[in-house]
Amino acid sequence: MAEATISLEPKVNEPPSTLRVLVAEDDPMFRRILQSWLQTWSHEVVVVENGARAWDILQQEQPPELLILDWMMPEIDGTELCRRIRAQRRSRYQYILLVTGKNDRQDVVRGLDAGADDYLSKPFDRDELRARLRVGKRILALQDSLIHAREELRFQATHDVLTGLWNRGALMDLLHHELDRSKRANAPTAVLMLDLDHFKRINDTYGHLAGDAVLKEAARRLTQSIRSYDSAGRYGGEEFLVVLPGCDRGQTQNTAERIRAEIAGMPVLAAGVEIFFTASIGATVAEPGATSSTEILAVADSALYQAKNSGRDRTVLA
């Protein structure tokens, strides 16, 4: 968990060996051949007899991912379809296999230029089509792993590795956005700054692994105690920050108390012992447009300081 690695290797189970395939072919003989083979290989097949129908199918929510398009078709031909599909720029790449007649070299060139990935000349045989589908599947798998890696990077860039909560950078962005939004919506924004009490003592007594377990459990309890549209993150070592959109002083006090009680409520089992831990919370409510994020954080921080100084395991609302 701590060392997340990004891999571009296609995941074993993705993409599924079953592809969603669209066949657009005006000749009933080739339509039947393609359909029969693709079904034998357990692909999900949609067969249409002209380019216009194919275009309709491609407008669906989850369009087929691999397209086998005949070059010569009434209404919209294969090349025109390629061009339209590429112009659409869907987030999920669609692999296009163009089917041309024998000796239609010029057509192949034009088709590839229009956006086809590969081509197949009639008369093609079973093994050849199968091999070309494997190529398509490989490209689609590579794309899937790229998307996966991008999502993973995006997550890692904005989240704390240990707790899975937002990290400090992401929290600052969130707070900024929330203050902007609260100004427009003319609603207050509450901020809680939470610090685990005597955390150094936990680390020193039970070891760092136990300390990590406490941090993770605190994060879990914190997340459990807030609404889905509130944001919680790890601000620093044992310090957490919570942004509560639209909360007035009463609601803020209640939420902070709920979190504090949840954290202090029961021990966590780590290093073979039950470890009790508590948290102090500094809270503040900013009126819409009243202050900057820096000022709000400063106010919450000094409220936290007060909570610490007046005995810990408590909330101070500034």
Place this chain on the structure above:
Amino acid sequence: MLDGHVCWDAARALERLGGDEGLFREIVQIFLHEAPKHLAGLQQALAQRDKDSIERIAHTLKGELSYLGVSGAAHHASKLEDAGRNGDLECAASIRISLEKDVEGLLQNMYRALLEKTSSLSPIQPSGAHSNG
């Protein structure tokens, strides 16, 4: 499968289909159904001097014939496609006659082959597998 001027390499076609005899019979039946329409279409297109239709129908026939392993006829279809594209209607008219002869010979061959096959293989049935079209 040799019959006069038409050479049909059915074995090669079957091989392309991965040896799937059921599918082979299906596509032969589709061809038997489609080819007369193509021939009639060609005749009409020539009568109307419609070069685009000549090119398109010849292209379709070229694909089907070469798939079925009838290379001589496929060659004629290819020439006819060129003639259509170039608007050479006189040339197209004479190629059409050869092509029609080829295809008619082939259709006879196919009927015979299907009848022969029925004695040794399971009977040919109208394909029920034309599901989601």
